[in-house]
Amino acid sequence: MRMVTRIVGAVIAGAGLMAALALSATAAPRFVTGTVDANGGLNGRIAPSTHTAKNYLFRDGSKISIDCRTKGTIVGGNAEWYLVAAEGDANWVSARYVDLTGPAPRWCGDSGETISVKITKDVWSRQGPSTLDKKRRLQHAGGGQEVLCYVYTAAGGSKRWVVTLEDGWVPASAVKTSKEIPFCQG
Numbered sequence: 001m002r003m004v005t006r007i008v009g010a011v012i013a014g015a016g017l018m019a020a021l022a023l024s025a026t027a028a029p030r031f032v033t034g035t036v037d038a039n040g041g042l043n044g045r046i047a048p049s050t051h052t053a054k055n056y057l058f059r060d061g062s063k064i065s066i067d068c069r070t071k072g073t074i075v076g077g078n079a080e081w082y083l084v085a086a087e088g089d090a091n092w093v094s095a096r097y098v099d100l101t102g103p104a105p106r107w108c109g110d111s112g113e114t115i116s117v118k119i120t121k122d123v124w125s126r127q128g129p130s131t132l133d134k135k136r137r138l139q140h141a142g143g144g145q146e147v148l149c150y151v152y153t154a155a156g157g158s159k160r161w162v163v164t165l166e167d168g169w170v171p172a173s174a175v176k177t178s179k180e181i182p183f184c185q186g
Contacts, residue, residue, distance in 0.1 A: 031065040031085050032105040034098040042098070044091030047151040047161065048072025048081030049128030056091050058084070067185050068108035069095065070149075070163055073128035083108060083185060090151070108184035109149030114165050117175040119143045125168040129153050129161030136168040147175065149184035 036042045036058045044056035050073045058064060065085040072081040072092070080095035082105060119139045126133040129151055139145065146165040150172055153159045160172035162181055172181070 031067060032100060032102050034064050034066055034082070034100045036060055036062040036064060036093075036097060037099050038097035042093050044084060044093055046090060046092070047129045047153040048083075048092040049130040049133055049153070050075065050094075051128065051130035051132035052092075052153050055089050056086075058091075058093065064093070064098065066098070066100075066105045068110070069105045070108040070184055071127075071168070073130075073133055079127070092151075107148075109163070109182060111182070114146035114148060115177055115179045115181050117145050117147050117162070117177040117181075119145060119170070119174060120176050121174050123170055123174040125164060125170050127168055129163070129169040133169070139167065139170060139174070145170070145175070147177075147181055149182050151184050 038058075038060055041060055042058045043054040044058060045052045046055050048070055064082075067083040067085040069080050069082050071079045073079075073094075075094040076096040078094065078096040081092050082095055082098060084091040084093055119141055121141050123139050124135040125137050125139055127136060130153060145167065147162040148165060150160045150162045153161055161169045162172050162175060163169050163184065
């Protein structure tokens with residue numbers, strides 16, 4: 001009887017190990033990789049907008065690791081931007097010039113939770129996190145929004161913008177919340 005119990009226990013343990021291995025093999029990777037496809041290289045920017053400062057140049061053909069994606073300035077018909085995983089400064093690149101080698105990266109701020117905010121003054125939501133990006137919709141003081149995360153759009157973190165669930169980007173100075181809004185990352 002002991003031998004049968006040991007064999008059954010070993011079979012169950014082996015099945016559990018196989019299930020765990022199968023689960024880990026199907027889990028989404030932390031970073032997605034891609035290849036830069038841009039003659040002359042691709043500018044990394046401090047936020048997902050063509051109107052923010054450039055802070056790095058990725059050479060054509062460079063392999064990059066992507067942390068997450070969000071919406072921003074439309075480039076060549078594509079509104080998606082990728083946060084490139086790297087040490088130091090944030091580097092946002094237009095998805096228009098990146099060929100992915102796997103599945104699309106997860107959405108930035110995709111923790112499964114949005115944060116409710118109140119709009120504190122009349123302000124336009126924008127396509128990207130800059131007053132130079134196209135206007136989307138006028139947000140009125142007293143209105144509510146659900147936001148995902150924020151980015152900095154100036155050196156030293158002097159200007160913050162938050163991305164809303166539905167209406168694009170609004171300056172963080174125009175919203176009030178009792179919760180901490182996370183930085184845009186995967």
